[in-house]
Amino acid sequence: EDQVTQSPEALRLQEGESSSLNCSYTVSGLRGLFWYRQDPGKGPEFLFTLYSAGEEKEKERLKATLTKKESFLHITAPKPEDSATYLCAVQVIGGSYIPTFGRGTSLIVHP
Amino acid sequence: NAGVTQTPKFRVLKTGQSMTLLCAQDMNHEYMYWYRQDPGMGLRLIHYSVGEGTTAKGEVPDGYNVSRLKKQNFLLGLESAAPSQTSVYFCASSHQGLATYNEQFFGPGTRLTVL
Structure with missing residues (x-):
C-alpha cells in the first residue's frame, strides 16, 4: 500500500531560524511529488512538483529536494x-494517477 | 479566471437532511476531486472524476454521491447527513493525470456541520 508520512506534525520556529520539513514515501513507482501550502480557512495552494531523485526547486525562502x-x-x-500547514502528495505510476496526501506539517514562525 | 469555486461556503444540517455541494472550475481541467479534511486526518479523497460523465470512488466514499454532467462542474451529494460527515470539504481540479503540469488547484472549501 502506498504511504506518505510527514514529519514533524508541528514545528515552531523563531523568525530567521532555518529548518526542514520531511515527507517520506513508500510507493511502487513515483511519478511526481507535490508540495502545497495551506493557510488557515483556505484551500491548499501549489508550491512545487519534483519528478526525479536529485531534483531541487526553489521559491523565495523555500527549497524542495527529492531523494x-x-x-x-x-x-x-x-x-x-511563512506560517502555514505544508502538505506533500505523491503521484504513483500506473492506475488512476490520483495523488495521495500526507497529513501535513503545521509551521508557526514567531516574530 | 476564477479558478475553482465552491458553493456554499458554510452550511449547517440536521441529521438525516440532504444537500448538494457545487464545485465549478474554469480551467478546462479533465480531472476533478472531492476531499474532506478533518483535524489530524489530513486530506482524504471521497470521489473523483477523470472526465465528463465519469466518476470513481476514493478512499472514503460511503454516504456520498457525485455527478459530473458537465466538464466544468462536479457535484457532491449527501443523501442523509450524519454527524460523522461534519468536516471541511475541498474540491480540486487538475489537467489529466499524465500531463506534465498536473498539480491540483483547490477551491476555498465548504465548512459543513451536521447536528
Whole structure:
C-alpha cells in the first residue's frame, strides 16, 4: 500500500531560524511529488512538483529536494508570513494517477 | 479566471437532511476531486472524476454521491447527513493525470456541520 508520512506534525520556529520539513514515501513507482501550502480557512495552494531523485526547486525562502525515499522542504530564514500547514502528495505510476496526501506539517514562525 | 469555486461556503444540517455541494472550475481541467479534511486526518479523497460523465470512488466514499454532467462542474451529494460527515470539504481540479503540469488547484472549501 502506498504511504506518505510527514514529519514533524508541528514545528515552531523563531523568525530567521532555518529548518526542514520531511515527507517520506513508500510507493511502487513515483511519478511526481507535490508540495502545497495551506493557510488557515483556505484551500491548499501549489508550491512545487519534483519528478526525479536529485531534483531541487526553489521559491523565495523555500527549497524542495527529492531523494528516492523522501523529500525535504527547506525553509531559510523564515518570516511570520511563512506560517502555514505544508502538505506533500505523491503521484504513483500506473492506475488512476490520483495523488495521495500526507497529513501535513503545521509551521508557526514567531516574530 | 476564477479558478475553482465552491458553493456554499458554510452550511449547517440536521441529521438525516440532504444537500448538494457545487464545485465549478474554469480551467478546462479533465480531472476533478472531492476531499474532506478533518483535524489530524489530513486530506482524504471521497470521489473523483477523470472526465465528463465519469466518476470513481476514493478512499472514503460511503454516504456520498457525485455527478459530473458537465466538464466544468462536479457535484457532491449527501443523501442523509450524519454527524460523522461534519468536516471541511475541498474540491480540486487538475489537467489529466499524465500531463506534465498536473498539480491540483483547490477551491476555498465548504465548512459543513451536521447536528
